[in-house]
Amino acid sequence: MDTVQKLSGQTRFLHWVVALGMIMMLASGIYMHETKAYGLYFWHKSFGVLLIAFVLWRIYWRLKNGWPQPVRPLKNYEAILSRSVHWLLIVGTILMPISGMMMSGLGGHGVPFFGIELIARNPDPADPQKVIALNATFAGIGKTLHGVGGTLIIAAVLLHFAAALKHHFVDQDSTLSRMLGRHRSR
Ligand code: HEM
Numbered sequence: 001m002d003t004v005q006k007l008s009g010q011t012r013f014l015h016w017v018v019a020l021g022m023i024m025m026l027a028s029g030i031y032m033h034e035t036k037a038y039g040l041y042f043w044h045k046s047f048g049v050l051l052i053a054f055v056l057w058r059i060y061w062r063l064k065n066g067w068p069q070p071v072r073p074l075k076n077y078e079a080i081l082s083r084s085v086h087w088l089l090i091v092g093t094i095l096m097p098i099s100g101m102m103m104s105g106l107g108g109h110g111v112p113f114f115g116i117e118l119i120a121r122n123p124d125p126a127d128p129q130k131v132i133a134l135n136a137t138f139a140g141i142g143k144t145l146h147g148v149g150g151t152l153i154i155a156a157v158l159l160h161f162a163a164a165l166k167h168h169f170v171d172q173d174s175t176l177s178r179m180l181g182r183h184r185s186r
């Protein structure tokens, strides 16, 4: 279990696996969207589906263990800001893969999971290069959520990263060291 002095191995492991996974997914998603690098779609989708397992494990652990307590009493605005950003990040980690699966799966493009076809592509018999959506409305909702959600999460991650640096270099407290599993006197 987490304490004020030390975060459990499970909290740290899950934070860094999901954080690095999300950063890679955000970067590859933007790159794909901008350049239409179709070779990356298979990997973006497969790793996105894989990340769900770690995200669900993390949410289970968060519910069981509670949120980490701050290393020092926070001012009111700091507490509200940090709690809101943490919520946005954790909700984003589940919303992004689900909206991606809605967009691709219900859009008829298919969802691969490495060698396994989770949702098959639905080619148009008249022109097999094209696909027919299984449910165009929900695929459209998924696409909007994936685009808007991605932008919101990038903003939240930047704020979160800046806050981690502020704790470490300006406040000189142990918030970042604790997440890295290192010790600092205050
Ligand atoms: C796990 C977390 C995920 C993150 C953080 C993420 C992030 C992103 C971002 C930021 C974009 C660019 C969106 C835009 O600018 O409109 C994108 C594009 C895309 N994502 Fe994801 N994604 C995730 C999972 C998935 C999954 C599981 C799938 C499908 C199974 C998927 C399918 C796609 C596709 C097909 C595109 C390209 C859309 C286009 O060409 O405009 N994503 N992703």
Ligand code: HEM
Binding pocket: 011, 015, 018, 019, 020, 022, 023, 062, 068, 069, 070, 071, 082, 086, 087, 089, 090, 092, 093, 157, 160, 161, 164, 175, 176, 177, 179
């Ligand atoms: C860019 C690198 C990152 C750094 C340096 C960083 C650092 C930290 C630190 C120091 C904490 C502890 C805050 C506290 O004790 O109150 C924390 C917590 C948290 N971080 Fe990050 N983080 C990073 C990326 C991310 C990303 C990409 C996500 C998710 C998309 C994320 C989600 C969270 C969440 C939800 C918490 C709350 C505690 C928990 O659930 O484990 N972080 N982060």
